[in-house]
Amino acid sequence: MTDNISFEQETRTKIRQTNSGTEQAKISIEFNNGESACIAKQPPKVRLRWNKINVSAQEVKNCRGKVVKSETKILKDVSGYAEPGRLLAIIGSSGAGKSTLLNMLTWRNKSQLYMTGDILVNGVSMGADISSISAYVEQDDLFMGELTVKEHLMFAARLRMDASISDKNKSARVQEVIHQMCLNRCENTMIGKPGITKTISGGEMKRLSLASELLTNPSIMFFDEPTSGLDSYLARMIVDSMKTVAKSGHTGCTVICTIHQPSSEVFEMFDDLMILAMGRVVYHGEIPGALQHYADNGFPCPRNYNPADHFIMEIAIVPGEEEQSKHRTRIRKLTESYEVSSVKMRVDGMFEEEKIRGGGEMMIQKSKVKQNHYNTGYLTQFHACLVRAAKLTRRNPALKIKMFENLFIGIVFGLIYLRTFRAPYLSTEVGDINGCLFLVVLNTSLGATFGILNSFPGELLVFRREHANRMYSSGPYFVAKNLAEMPVYAFYPIFMCVTVYFLAGFYPHAANFFYFYLFVVLVISTGVSFGYMISCLTANQAMALIIAPAVIMPLFLFSGLFLRSGNTPAFLSWIKYISWFYFSYEIALYNQWNAVDHFVCPSSNMTSQTHATCFNNGYDVMTSYDIDPQNDISLNVGCMFILFIGFRVIAFVALYFRTRIPT
Template sequence: MNNEEKIPLFSSNGYGDVDQGNDNSSSESSGSFRVPFYGTVTSSQFGIPLRPIPVEERITYSWNSINVFADTATAESRNFCLCCCSNGEYENLQKKHLVKNVNGVARPGELLAILGSSGAGKTTLLNALTFRSSKNISVTGTRCVNGNPVHSTALTSISAYVQQADMFIGTLTVREHLTFQALVRMDRHLKYDQRIARVEEVISEMSLNKCENTCIGVPGRLKGLSGGEQKRLSFASEMLTNPSLMFCDEPTSGLDSFMALNVVQILKQMAHTGKTVICTIHQPSSELYAMFDKLLLMAEGRIAFLGTPEEADIFFRELDAPCPKNYNPADYFIQLLAIVPDNEESCRHAVNMICDKYERSLTGMEVTLESSTKVGDFLKNTETELWLNGTSNGRKSPYKASWCAQFRAVLWRSWLSILKEPLLVRVRLLQTILVSLILGSIYYGQVVNQDGVMNINGVLFIFLTNLTFQNVFAVINVFSAELPLFLREHKNGMYRTDVYFLGKTIAEIPFFVFLPLVFISICYFLIGLNSEMPRFFVACGIVVLVANAATSFGYLISCLSSSVSMALSIGPPLIMPFLLFGGFFLNIDSIPIYFEWLSYFSWFKYGNEALLINQWQNMTDIQCDENSRNCPRNGHVVLEMYNFKEDDFFLDIYAMVGLILFFRLAAFFVLLRRTYKDQ
């Protein structure tokens, strides 16, 4: 080859000179280096053999002319450039080219590893191939399954995606987690016994038998599975449906060398069953490198090479850049294609030369031809099109389970997670009992006189305040904390947004009925409130409504917040106006007219009025001194002091029920909007 086409080696990247040998050296000394892998990938390593993919369901996944652009312009820069820049400058400002005209093919039975330095575009390409790019990312190009152009819904139904970060409900056991996955991810025609049998099979396949009844764990709070076991559990979750196509984003990150080897062995075994496996991987060891069937080397958003490791050795040896003897080829390729600070121009020149050489090579042209000529050919096969898309127009529901099956599964998981959460059950029960005893001891044995009226009115409002803050902060982190997990599972087609919201909220209703009843039952008679039994039961119903109205408002705050810390920060300021409009600190007739509309959303107002009416209605035996002018003579006078009316009692009850429904509907629509916003 010409001298100007020779590739600068480590010296150009700032790593120093390396003795490459001479042109007459043997293939071993010239850089054709494969580290022998002494382990064997056998089914005994994973318990039982993995289920093979039928030949008619195997997938060749190809992509042609994939380009990815990121919108990096700020609002200020857009406005400035729209006024002062040309159209070309505005487009350059708007878009950053991340992945550039990438073609590729992944075949059944192959483990394709995407390698490259940080910033090379590995994860960006994988997100584009799986239709998981973020909102500010635009993707062009064609993605095909067996030559048939595929959309996101169809691809989700036939593929699995193991993401880099493992997300679970930490209080569930391995078996409970997999059972839930089986209920919502497997085909709806399968019976429950068949799903459980598949769970048992996957537990054995992934060697999770020893930890099947162990809690997954919550970092810093609940000890559970190790990092390697969590990664195997992630694979097990995706293996339940036995997908023909698997994507993995850096599955070995954060694992030691032994666990990383174990994970790649799992991927290799999956490929042996006929699956098409595509993964990005960061700095694989020589043992891992020896297990890859195909390599896709990326640099600066372009493909530097796609082929077998042996073909990679030959390709770079022809460029006079062979891998040194006894050197890890993965490390060598990553370093060769890296952009080193203070030497960017030389590195980019070398990278562009390699990428251009690959595009003109026989291997590169074959990949380009195969990924492009297949587009549309497979559309003639009606049976396969129906298998892929489900209907002739290509629109198929992404959900495997029916609405009722999804709801039962989500409700079951939510109920389990609550029962296994000690802070939610024990601490809140203890808190409820302790606060009620404190209030009962402080206000013990109130006499119905002038002072007693003031004390009773005060403690009734304390009931509302305690129930509000206790219940709002009990649920304020429900949706904000689980939002990443919910979005991931929703995108995987596991359940609908309304199913998740209903399941989470309905599972918690028993606690928001039981705890207020415990609270009022302890302190009601200790304080000496209206002793008529019907009045006690009415008070129980009122505090349950107040607790659930506050809980519904807490759900709304949780859905509005992007994080738990944000929810905790905005919660108290949003509650304070409703508290002031409750009629205790500010007479309802004194509310400014421009805030009057806001008072209609205050459960403090309706709850306070209902409790006072229940306490003082038809009461005529208030003890007053003869010389006292300000002492209320009967219950009607007490209510008039707050501008409350006995006739508004049922209106208050209906209003609290309406607030419960309104706040929960608002929370649901906020969550639904966030779901579509993050897709």
């Protein structure tokens, strides 16, 4: 098991115990050569206070023709505090409002909610700028699986640490965090994708999430359910790491976490506790006070019983059955008792004291918040994203499969439409060759489109999280990804082009083969653009896979094979101008038949009906498909480029507006 790491082989850890012998007061990590790796500056001491936080969600329903607005209260008059050097745990049953409170404190996911109340950082209301001094470790661990642990941390360091810090110092800071989080043995291991490729363990993923946020040495750290999905041993390791973070440095970090059903060993590691039930505070203060609070209200904790389980069991509410729950009276009793307690008066007094004290050192910190929201410039963001995108593309296991897929499809198409290369064209072969050309257009288009729809939405989840953490802008990310993938889409089609072109006996000229290859690359690139557009316009992968076929079908029908352009209904004729199937099929036919000057017609003993299908030259073939050879085919190529660029522009605009950071 990779979590059982022989950490002593890599570092020497010096721990000075307090008088009680139970608390680690200082941890100093050194490399084997004795040089200190302390690169990041010590964060300022931060006191976080919040007062009377009320959060509600408004719903608009249409009831019998009338618009009815309803409001659901999520948090009600929640007040609290978090101190530097201490670990605060927020517990409660499902639906108590734990994650909502954390989101409000970090100024995240507020678009659908209405909030009132005050949040002060050292006496200053920072709003969304709190992200400049804090870090947020979400419940789900999302990474680019093709990167190694060290590569992921280096990417984060380049974009999250100050631009004035050299790459050498950033690398040293990464190595320090790797040692601190006990990730030494897996630092060169690929992270992997759960369910798809082999991954590092769950505990290592959690510690990697924590390590990513530790790089900048933040003043405040927020954790949303950091122990979910872990066994008791790994959960204790994660909380122990959080405890170390809170106690590290000269001033200590302010650490807040929501946690679900902690074990008794984990529970003992917390310094302060907030208990929520139905959006109200049951208790907030030191842990011994919580036991006394429950006991004073007639709910003492049994001996040899996990206090966390007891606290939650007494106030547990089944979602959807709030009104019928027998625990409502207990919650009312505990919350009302807390509201008039000396503990609550102390919490209120701390807020008023902080308000009077004012900003102090945090005033300086807030004034340094950059207006563009990012620690690095757009050029640095683009370079880091491009390097990562190139690694992701090169290591994508689907790349090798794509090569074999194209080779296989080229052989299958070529054998089905097999004919002697350079042999004169029979008039009866025109339909077969045209069908083969259309299959090439169809296969490359759908393969490219659905390949993106199956992969890009998953990457968007990582992008949204990193973008919300203000690591990079949507522009550098999108451009870098497009540039990194273009060589791949230009490379793998050559396997299909070579096999199908010579086996199916397309026009035997080097220039025509070269144009055929470029045309296939353009078709694939346009299909990829369409996949990007659908992925960015839809909410998730499932919706994208539903919408894409519905949009592709009319574009497919107006390709010119199933319905001649001259027979198209006037009110639907505009569809062909946004169909790359239409333009690409005309380009393919033009490239194949433009230089053919004669056909071998059926013999004279054929029926007159067969004689009618005889083509004299390539001009007749194109005319039969309503293609005017006199028109410059470059117009179709230009339209393809417009669609190729237009789809990507729409995708970027959709991505930008869906993920832009509020100012």
